[in-house]
Amino acid sequence: MSLVEVDSIYRAFGNVQAVNGLSFSIDQGQIVGFIGANGAGKTTTMRMMVTLEVPDSGAIRICDMDVLDHPREVRKLIGWMPDHFGGYPNMDVLEYLDFYARAFGLKGKERRRQLDDILAFTDLDVLAERPCDRLSKGQTQRLCLGRALLSDPEILVLDEPAAGLDPKARIEFKNLVRLLADRGKTLFISSHILSELGEMCNHLLFIDQGRQVHQGTADSLKYHKAEGGLTVRMRCNGDGLRFDQWLAGQTHIKATKKDDDMLEIHITHDDNKDSCLVLAETIRSLVEAKVEVFEFHRIERRLEDAFVDILGDLN
Numbered sequence: 001m002s003l004v005e006v007d008s009i010y011r012a013f014g015n016v017q018a019v020n021g022l023s024f025s026i027d028q029g030q031i032v033g034f035i036g037a038n039g040a041g042k043t044t045t046m047r048m049m050v051t052l053e054v055p056d057s058g059a060i061r062i063c064d065m066d067v068l069d070h071p072r073e074v075r076k077l078i079g080w081m082p083d084h085f086g087g088y089p090n091m092d093v094l095e096y097l098d099f100y101a102r103a104f105g106l107k108g109k110e111r112r113r114q115l116d117d118i119l120a121f122t123d124l125d126v127l128a129e130r131p132c133d134r135l136s137k138g139q140t141q142r143l144c145l146g147r148a149l150l151s152d153p154e155i156l157v158l159d160e161p162a163a164g165l166d167p168k169a170r171i172e173f174k175n176l177v178r179l180l181a182d183r184g185k186t187l188f189i190s191s192h193i194l195s196e197l198g199e200m201c202n203h204l205l206f207i208d209q210g211r212q213v214h215q216g217t218a219d220s221l222k223y224h225k226a227e228g229g230l231t232v233r234m235r236c237n238g239d240g241l242r243f244d245q246w247l248a249g250q251t252h253i254k255a256t257k258k259d260d261d262m263l264e265i266h267i268t269h270d271d272n273k274d275s276c277l278v279l280a281e282t283i284r285s286l287v288e289a290k291v292e293v294f295e296f297h298r299i300e301r302r303l304e305d306a307f308v309d310i311l312g313d314l315n
């Protein structure tokens with residue numbers, strides 16, 4: 001069952017059409033990356049999902065409940081991490097989380113247990129008494145995530161959570177996302193940095209000017225339209241005679257010599273055929289032809305290049 005169903009939503013600000021007929025759904029346990037350039041409409045979409053903005057038309061259902069008809073119930077199901085930190089001066093980390101825990105209606109032992117769990121999960125237990133305005137960017141993001149987790153929501157909507165993080169903090173954040181996925185949470189994460197989401201998410205949704213332009217897995221995108229086939233870099237033993245003989249019998253494979261004894265082969269195949277099977281067949285055929293293969297690896301396109309291609313196709 002889809003936990004989130006977004007059905008043809010529109011939202012304009014004056015003459016700016018921020019979201020323009022967007023539809024998508026998110027299944028339980030999915031980690032969906034929401035990608036688009038600055039101003040593409042990501043934050044507006046997310047704000048509508050978490051009941052902070054009202055669509056001009058269209059509908060959003062969370063766990064089969066319309067967000068406009070059931071805002072209170074929906075808010076309990078969603079943890080929202082905005083792209084800016086609304087900190088309070090003179091509050092330390094524990095006070096901050098405790099304040100929100102009380103706002104969520106958590107009481108007594110349950111509140112204490114939830115705070116302990118979140119402080120441990122986000123590694124902020126050692127910083128519990130640190131004033132919020134004295135945290136690093138990475139620590140602040142972890143605090144924001146902790147706040148979003150207070151109500152133990154089913155779904156987490158995270159707006160640009162990794163923006164401005166250094167590589168170490170980004171890895172730490174990615175690990176937290178994985179742990180949340182292991183706990184069965186459903187995540188919807190926005191970014192304009194594709195590579196960041198490609199590693200974290202099992203599904204990607206691309207928007208441009210408020211419209212969906214593509215959706216699929218990171219892998220499907222990396223190999224999307226890769227010149228109508230697969231590209232493999234390989235190196236083999238000997239003078240290359242066996243390879244040349246093998247190649248002469250392969251009508252669907254072309255090879256180019258690269259530096260360092262590397263060969264680049266391009267395998268054309270029917271789009272409906274599983275590309276992993278095509279690779280397996282190629283390897284089997286090389287082995288049968290007694291070509292001694294030392295290296296064999298598929299070339300992935302950068303997600304950014306694939307995205308630029310998709311946008312190019314639309315224009």
Ligand SMILES: Nc1ncnc2c1ncn2[C@@H]1O[C@H](COP(=O)(O)OP(=O)(O)OP(=O)(O)O)[C@@H](O)[C@H]1O
Nearest residue numbers: 013016018036037038039040041042043044045192
């Ligand atoms: N409250 C508002 N008033 C007027 N225009 C707005 C408002 N909120 C968003 N917009 C406009 O709507 C468009 C989409 O903005 P939105 O913040 O949803 O994009 P985004 O993809 O999240 O961008 P970014 O990555 O820069 O955060 C932009 O042109 C923005 O200027």
